[in-house]
Amino acid sequence: MSTNDLLLSPFTLPNGTELKNRILMAPMTTCTGFYDGTVTRELVEYYRARAGSIGTVIVECCFVDDRGLAFPGAIGIDNDAKIDGLAKIAAAVKSQGSKAVLQIYHGGRMSEPKLIGGQQPVAPSALAAPRDGAATPVALTAGEVEDMITKFGEGVRRAIEAGFDGVEIHGANTYLIQQFFSPNSNQRDDKWGGSRENRARFPLAVLDITHEMAKKYADSSFIIGYRFSPEELEEPGIRFADTLYLLEQLAARGLDYLHFSLGYSLRPSIVDTTDPTPLIDKYVAMRSDTLAKIPVMGVGGIVNKSDAELALEHGYDMVAIGKACIAYPDWTDRIAADHKLELFIDSTQREALTIPEPLWRFSLVDAMIRDMSMSSKKFKAGVFREKVQDPAHELAVNVSLDTDRIADIALDAGADLDVEFTTSFDIIRSRILDANSPHFDAVTGATEQSEAVKKAVSKAIAKSCKAQLLEEGGSLNAPQSYDVVVVGSGGAGLAAAIQACDEGAKVLIVEKMSTIGGNTIKASVGMNAAETRYQRLKGIEDSKDLFYQETLKGGQFKNNTVLLKEFIEHAPRAVEWLADHHIELSDITITGGMSVDRTHRPADRSAVGGFLISGLVKNLNKRNIDVMLDTSVTEIRYSNGAVQGVQLLNDDNDVLTINAKSVIVATGGFSANREMVVKYRPELDGFVTTNHKGATGSGIAILQNIGAGTVDMGEIQIHPTVEQTTSYLISEAIRGGGAILVSQAGKRFFNEMETRDKVSANIIALPEKFAYVVFDEQVRLNNKAADEYIAKGFVISGSSPRDLAAKLEMNSDTFLATLESYNVAVDKQDDAEFGRKTALRHPINQGPFYAIRIAPGVHHTMGGVTINTDTCVLDAQQQVLGGAFAAGEVVGGIHGGNRIGGNAVADIIIFGILAGQNAAKFAMR
Ligand code: ADP
Numbered sequence: 001m002s003t004n005d006l007l008l009s010p011f012t013l014p015n016g017t018e019l020k021n022r023i024l025m026a027p028m029t030t031c032t033g034f035y036d037g038t039v040t041r042e043l044v045e046y047y048r049a050r051a052g053s054i055g056t057v058i059v060e061c062c063f064v065d066d067r068g069l070a071f072p073g074a075i076g077i078d079n080d081a082k083i084d085g086l087a088k089i090a091a092a093v094k095s096q097g098s099k100a101v102l103q104i105y106h107g108g109r110m111s112e113p114k115l116i117g118g119q120q121p122v123a124p125s126a127l128a129a130p131r132d133g134a135a136t137p138v139a140l141t142a143g144e145v146e147d148m149i150t151k152f153g154e155g156v157r158r159a160i161e162a163g164f165d166g167v168e169i170h171g172a173n174t175y176l177i178q179q180f181f182s183p184n185s186n187q188r189d190d191k192w193g194g195s196r197e198n199r200a201r202f203p204l205a206v207l208d209i210t211h212e213m214a215k216k217y218a219d220s221s222f223i224i225g226y227r228f229s230p231e232e233l234e235e236p237g238i239r240f241a242d243t244l245y246l247l248e249q250l251a252a253r254g255l256d257y258l259h260f261s262l263g264y265s266l267r268p269s270i271v272d273t274t275d276p277t278p279l280i281d282k283y284v285a286m287r288s289d290t291l292a293k294i295p296v297m298g299v300g301g302i303v304n305k306s307d308a309e310l311a312l313e314h315g316y317d318m319v320a321i322g323k324a325c326i327a328y329p330d331w332t333d334r335i336a337a338d339h340k341l342e343l344f345i346d347s348t349q350r351e352a353l354t355i356p357e358p359l360w361r362f363s364l365v366d367a368m369i370r371d372m373s374m375s376s377k378k379f380k381a382g383v384f385r386e387k388v389q390d391p392a393h394e395l396a397v398n399v400s401l402d403t404d405r406i407a408d409i410a411l412d413a414g415a416d417l418d419v420e421f422t423t424s425f426d427i428i429r430s431r432i433l434d435a436n437s438p439h440f441d442a443v444t445g446a447t448e449q450s451e452a453v454k455k456a457v458s459k460a461i462a463k464s465c466k467a468q469l470l471e472e473g474g475s476l477n478a479p480q481s482y483d484v485v486v487v488g489s490g491g492a493g494l495a496a497a498i499q500a501c502d503e504g505a506k507v508l509i510v511e512k513m514s515t516i517g518g519n520t521i522k523a524s525v526g527m528n529a530a531e532t533r534y535q536r537l538k539g540i541e542d543s544k545d546l547f548y549q550e551t552l553k554g555g556q557f558k559n560n561t562v563l564l565k566e567f568i569e570h571a572p573r574a575v576e577w578l579a580d581h582h583i584e585l586s587d588i589t590i591t592g593g594m595s596v597d598r599t600h601r602p603a604d605r606s607a608v609g610g611f612l613i614s615g616l617v618k619n620l621n622k623r624n625i626d627v628m629l630d631t632s633v634t635e636i637r638y639s640n641g642a643v644q645g646v647q648l649l650n651d652d653n654d655v656l657t658i659n660a661k662s663v664i665v666a667t668g669g670f671s672a673n674r675e676m677v678v679k680y681r682p683e684l685d686g687f688v689t690t691n692h693k694g695a696t697g698s699g700i701a702i703l704q705n706i707g708a709g710t711v712d713m714g715e716i717q718i719h720p721t722v723e724q725t726t727s728y729l730i731s732e733a734i735r736g737g738g739a740i741l742v743s744q745a746g747k748r749f750f751n752e753m754e755t756r757d758k759v760s761a762n763i764i765a766l767p768e769k770f771a772y773v774v775f776d777e778q779v780r781l782n783n784k785a786a787d788e789y790i791a792k793g794f795v796i797s798g799s800s801p802r803d804l805a806a807k808l809e810m811n812s813d814t815f816l817a818t819l820e821s822y823n824v825a826v827d828k829q830d831d832a833e834f835g836r837k838t839a840l841r842h843p844i845n846q847g848p849f850y851a852i853r854i855a856p857g858v859h860h861t862m863g864g865v866t867i868n869t870d871t872c873v874l875d876a877q878q879q880v881l882g883g884a885f886a887a888g889e890v891v892g893g894i895h896g897g898n899r900i901g902g903n904a905v906a907d908i909i910i911f912g913i914l915a916g917q918n919a920a921k922f923a924m925r
């Protein structure tokens with residue numbers, strides 16, 4: 001049989017189960033589970049789309065214990081409640097005719113505290129993983145090791161109940177099972193550690209219990225696989241001979257396959273780098289007859305049929321396909337038809353390929369995405385040298401451009417580089433090249449460097465476009481013309497630009513900062529709307545009228561009621577507009593001043609701002625909308641009662657003129673302009689602000705220059721819960737999730753769910769002028785933001801209330817009494833003492849207990865320019881300024897004397913869409 005026939009013809013495993021071919025989908029992290037590790041609908045569809053012609057789908061690893069998550073969005077099999085969701089995946093895969101195998105694991109010391117509620121990870125020994133910032137784990141006691149084996153067994157039982165055809169024990173990638181076998185991570189002196197024989201005990205025990213469970217609950221067709229990493233680099237560490245020893249032991253107990261975990265299936269040793277022999281060749285030569293009976297599967301770098309055939313020629317019996325299965329859900333059909341495949345994904349194809357949003361943003365996939373949006377841009381080919389400046393470095397980067405794409409970027413060889421920068425530069429470089437755009441999601445942990453490189457690449461592109469224009473006989477001084485200019489790239493500006501473009505207008509966005517996103521990117525809690533589809537799905541009863549009344553009350557009845565009615569009316573449509581643009585806010589929570597859950601947020605309960613901006617930018621890129629960064633609008637050109645265009649100033653101090661019939665000002669508020677804040681509210685001198693540096697109110701001044709009226713300028717909101725050393729906002733979602741506020745005296749002092757103005761005033765009235773947001777494990781589990789605060793080091797935690805009180809230097813008896821009386825109020829759903837009516841979610845009684853020290857900070861400026869319901873800017877006499885539109889925080893009146901949490905995001909999207917619609921119509925009438 002040729003290897004081609006071999007690959008596609010049936011293959012029988014040692015237990016007699018027949019696979020229809022030798023191709024398996026490799027288990028790959030998708031980060032698409034719910035916050036609690038249950039299965040999402042997207043995940044089911046992702047696997048369904050990839051099943052069919054492929055023989056077997058190995059579903060991504062499931063943690064067997066809730067301390068075992070090794071990455072965000074991981075799915076779990078740690079309790080029976082998870083079975084239903086997993087059963088949906090198994091059924092989806094099997095319905096297409098493929099076998100469904102589930103991988104099970106525990107991250108051990110590779111779990112980060114922020115993923116497991118700030119707890120310390122567990123491991124064979126209390127030794128941190130050899131990587132920066134790794135937490136030191138707690139060593140499992142002998143009893144806990146036995147419990148862990150039981151947990152693996154329970155995982156197997158659940159996999160069987162969920163209908164899987166088999167399990168793959170994840171003994172690789174330095175997770176817990178490998179940690180037991182490794183002399184590096186296992187330095188125990190009981191029967192689980194020490195000699196190689198002892199270290200092999202745990203992996204063998206996991207296999208034993210897997211067999212036991214399979215015997216008890218499944219039939220003999222149940223597949224049992226084992227994945228292993230053949231070597232470790234560390235000294236001491238697992239060597240290939242050790243691996244062979246372990247595999248022989250596993251094989252003797254019976255296995256249906258072994259899965260060689262390598263980045264590249266034909267990789268040689270990483271320890272002995274002088275030996276180029278692929279490890280699979282050595283394995284085939286060295287294995288015993290018993291081991292030779294166990295089929296072995298290769299993975300890594302298999303994209304085309306020839307790669308798979310080569311792997312089989314080297315001795316693999318089966319191949320697992322990773323990234324190629326993400327890019328080509330029908331990979332097996334394609335290679336059967338002899339297609340030649342390239343490993344990239346067209347940026348417009350996410351839905352068509354059924355790739356869940358979190359996976360789309362995962363670096364593995366991100367690196368395969370090619371942005372198709374820049375293909376119409378024309379560059380002058382050449383190398384453009386630009387300065388890259390982050391707080392720690394000043395370097396040069398050479399940006400090579402082809403006529404239609406970014407060909408390469410390289411740091412200047414002579415520059416003063418440090419290792420940290422070069423490492424993140426490599427990731428940044430590949431993201432920019434794959435996206436073919438400087439607008440990519442920043443690299444985690446290297447945000448400032450990402451922004452600096454983005455800026456340099458944007459500048460190089462601008463220079464090259466200029467050069468191309470000149471070459472084509474154009475003139476730089478000749479003003480460019482657009483239908484609509486949008487000033488500001490926060491949520492309001494982006495929504496407006498997208499809508500205007502969809503109405504057929506030619507749109508330009510001008511942003512004075514180096515990055516897109518404005519203050520919106522910092523938004524945490526969500527978007528309010530009443531009578532939405534998502535509320536209906538969750539059975540939440542709400543009405544637009546109630547939303548209106550509560551917003552009006554929260555705004556101290558100072559709101560512009562005409563605008564407010566427009567806001568309330570359009571809110572559910574705006575939620576749908578976002579969903580239509582693949583920005584789904586399907587989870588719902590509550591904020592202060594509201595009586596109903598109506599704050600819409602991402603399904604994984606993460607902060608809304610980053611999610612929103614990332615989604616809007618993808619829409620922007622798809623539409624090819626021009627963006628000028630580092631460029632301020634200094635003036636709106638206005639004459640004869642109509643907008644003529646804008647004047648710009650870029651950071652090379654060039655003054656540029658743009659012609660346009662409509663201008664949408666979406667420049668945000670002025671919380672970061674201390675002079676302006678103090679001018680209107682002297683008592684706020686010295687307050688920190690939660691806002692980004694660009695929130696200076698320049699749009700108000702620009703519009704005032706052409707005669708715009710303003711309203712409510714003195715209405716400035718201070719947010720009650722701001723971490724003062726970093727000015728970081730502690731989201732209202734934490735209180736909405738069940739947290740309370742406690743003073744240094746250990747007492748609650750006010751209804752935490754009151755509006756922001758009142759809560760702030762009561763904190764300032766405390767003698768110490770600060771307070772603590774206090775919550776427990778239950779609140780943390782339901783709010784992703786809490787883990788972020790833990791990771792940022794804001795959170796003080798204690799195993800018991802007394803322990804926490806001691807750490808806060810608080811009278812512990814008073815604190816205990818406070819918790820006790822709050823818990824009684826929760827039980828009764830009646831907070832007689834402070835009148836809290838909402839978010840009495842659960843008693844605060846499950847350790848660990850947490851506290852964050854906070855005080856108020858300047859957060860939102862409710863005042864701004866006057867507009868009508870068509871978002872037209874009005875002058876002091878309420879007359880329309882022709883062609884001038886405004887949306888978002890730059891506008892005054894909607895929120896009255898106090899903005900409700902969740903209403904800013906609603907405001908920017910609702911009025912952003914309206915402004916886009918109206919400005920486009922006006923320009924093209
Ligand atoms: P909103 O929430 O109303 O959308 P944001 O604060 O999120 O407002 O965004 C406003 C954006 O406008 C910010 O990115 C800010 O840097 C930008 N901006 C402010 N003034 C100007 C200006 N004069 N020219 C260009 N951009 C501006």
